[in-house]
Amino acid sequence: MKKRDQKTEDTKPIEIPVSKDLQVNIKKIKEILIDCDDVIIREFSVGKRQNYKYALVYIDGLIDKQLINEYVMEALMHDGRDEVPNPRTVGSNLYKLSKEGGIPLSEVKDLNCLKTAVDSVLAGETILLFDGFSEILLTSSRGWPMRGIAEPVTEAVNRGPRDGFTETGKVNTSLVRRRIRDPKLKLKYQQIGRRSKTDVALMYIDDIVDKGVLKLVKERLDGIDVDAVLESSYIEQLIEDDWISPFPQIQDTERPDAVAASLYEGRVALIIDNTPFALLMPATFNSLLQSSEDYYSRWAGAFVVRLIRTIALPLALLLPSLYIAITSYHPGMLPTQLALYIAATRIDVPFPSFIEAFIMEATLEILREAGTRISGPVGTTIGIVGGLVIGQAAVEAGIVSPFMIIVVALTTISSFTLPNFSLTSGIRIWRFLLMILAAILGLYGIGIGLMLLLAHLVSLKSFGVPYFEPYSNFINDFSDLKDSIVRLPYKFMKLRPKYLRVGDKVRMNNSKDINSLVDESGGENKDDRGQ
Structure with a gap:
């Protein structure tokens, strides 16, 4: 930058x-x-x-x-x-x-x-x-009205803390302090915005954080010269490495426990007054695919959930473009019965597959936006009922095929599994680009698009940290993969991520396995219970 x-x-x-x-x-x-x-x-x-x-x-x-x-x-x-x-x-x-x-x-x-x-x-x-x-x-006499602490709306969990950030910066920093009772946790205030003078709190753990990342964050914050900062996205867009990229290089969250966990890993947090969203940096593609609940569930459940999320990611990205490429250029790749069925359902459709897919994807995006603007149960009803009614009406009118409805539905549902909204927006943009390439070159166009996407992700950096870590360096070091596509039990995660270049690398000391302690101390009692 x-x-x-x-x-x-x-x-x-x-x-x-x-x-x-x-x-x-x-x-x-x-x-x-x-x-x-x-x-x-x-x-x-x-x-x-x-x-x-x-x-x-x-x-x-x-x-x-x-x-x-x-x-x-x-x-x-x-x-x-x-x-x-x-x-x-x-x-x-x-x-x-x-x-x-x-x-x-x-x-x-x-x-x-x-x-x-x-x-x-x-x-x-x-x-x-x-x-x-x-x-x-x-x-000191601040006493303006403020919203009470409530459960986060965008990051709800089945198991885990229910408190979320509010629009008051002092409250938000106290929620993080409550979780990190360590004198090494540092908090430094500065005001950004010539007219708004918005309070921004920089938080990090002194003996863990990478000093190079911390210095870079401070320099970029000092370089901001803007009239007003009304939301954390203002700062996010002004200090990120590549503003052209559709993928976020800074993670946003409204969960205090997520901020605390990131600080323990060696990241830097920014808490901005007047917004419930904090910023975490550096961010990687892997960290944006993780949810707080992954660490509150048993490792086996989190293992399966992350695998499902990993499968859903390519579905959300590729399904419409694969449909366009196969129906337009490569029908021979399908089983005969399936190819005949798809051809039969598209007899009365007056549009090519690209226009058919584009109409349905654009319609779903409009419904998604309408549901977002109308909050509460009404917005959810509009999204569900609107999708069902419009899809059924489109099939009966012969505008789209039933198989296209299935493809769009699977694509939409798969995109909802991604925990970060900003990442989902980037995936949606690339989905449309791949649809265009598939309409022009078929599977070859999809291959070119995927190579361009992979090259872009590998070239990105977030405050000096490669965006595609730990996957880009897994040949030399497998240790960070234990908390990536899958999550292994906590006993295997004794070290902090190496790609963050932290000071204190150890977060769990080597100790006796709990099973051996049970065997040593409770073996006789177990026999007694058996009797």
Whole structure:
């Protein structure tokens, strides 16, 4: 990826010094936030003689008003009257006295720039200004309405945690922290977006992560210069290696357990405020085919499920193009009875097989999009009923053959087995490309398309890691294949993936097999139970 230009001088934040005159500071804030009716500026006085002037500034709807009322205003205006500081020194130490002994909040911060203070107010904090002092006190008071923690919609599991990310970044990072109680887990915040100033949390485990990957992620984040970041896909598209490719090089997830598992493997996670989707990098083709539930099921069940998923992938990619190629160019490859049946069903179809397949695939894509836009049971009903009604009507009208309906149905069902939506989108794009090549050259066109697809996947990289690992290097090293097409029992996965070039390679120490421990400690008891 080409290195992006650094931020220009005119995009740097403007430093506005804080005046000792309270009214001057309030005037500057009003000029910056002009025509912002939700900005609240509350001036008040404290002290027995009401001779110390303060001002609170916050955004209505973004703060916890009860917290500010009880622990800032009441503490200063009411409780402060019961204290009797030295009258000769209270004036010069008013700021320090308020910070260290007047506001019973756990998180307060000093600010000496008015522009930074305004940015904090826009982020949901409250600032406290003092008359006669050129410092501003920032009090943590964020309290905007937020969606509760619920089960992820796009990554539902039968067995596993039911909590998913929300649109609040602090909540999301805490869900990950809850699963990794390790001081080596590092979290670094930065703001991206000149106007949105979106909080982005970079998370990694210091002694596991590949420092080269971490450095590359930081450099690409620092190179982003954009007005606003409204969703994690903005950042994903700006830092990925090959933006032309239809396949994602960064994995997205709304599951905290998936983020924790990736961090334990040595990956880097980005948690972006205002979106429930976190980003994981580097990503490989293999990791995009894996589901969290694969690790919560018994190894035999996960073994079979991954085999089914591996079989479904070529079906979702190749079935329509194979139908076009065989019916148009190579009918002799089919058994005689099947070839005669397909020919008989297509007697009344007025279109060639490519147009027939394209009509049905395009119709299914429209139904899929309609079902997505209409959420809930109605969307599901539209997808199912629409597919059945339109398919049956198309067959009766003689537009498509019954066999084509079977092919499209198998293709659609197979695509639903893929756990990552972005990967499914890439497969759908290549499916149409292979259909075009099959209509032109038959099986030869499919062969050319598959070679181009394989060459593209092998050439891709995700933050320096080959995209087709561990398959591209399995001749030299078989160890990473134990968690690829199939999943072996945990006792065989003692090392982290080698292709990630992690620091701490061992995740499970060599220990005695549990069966031998049972034999040594419980053999006599087993005989007793047998009696």
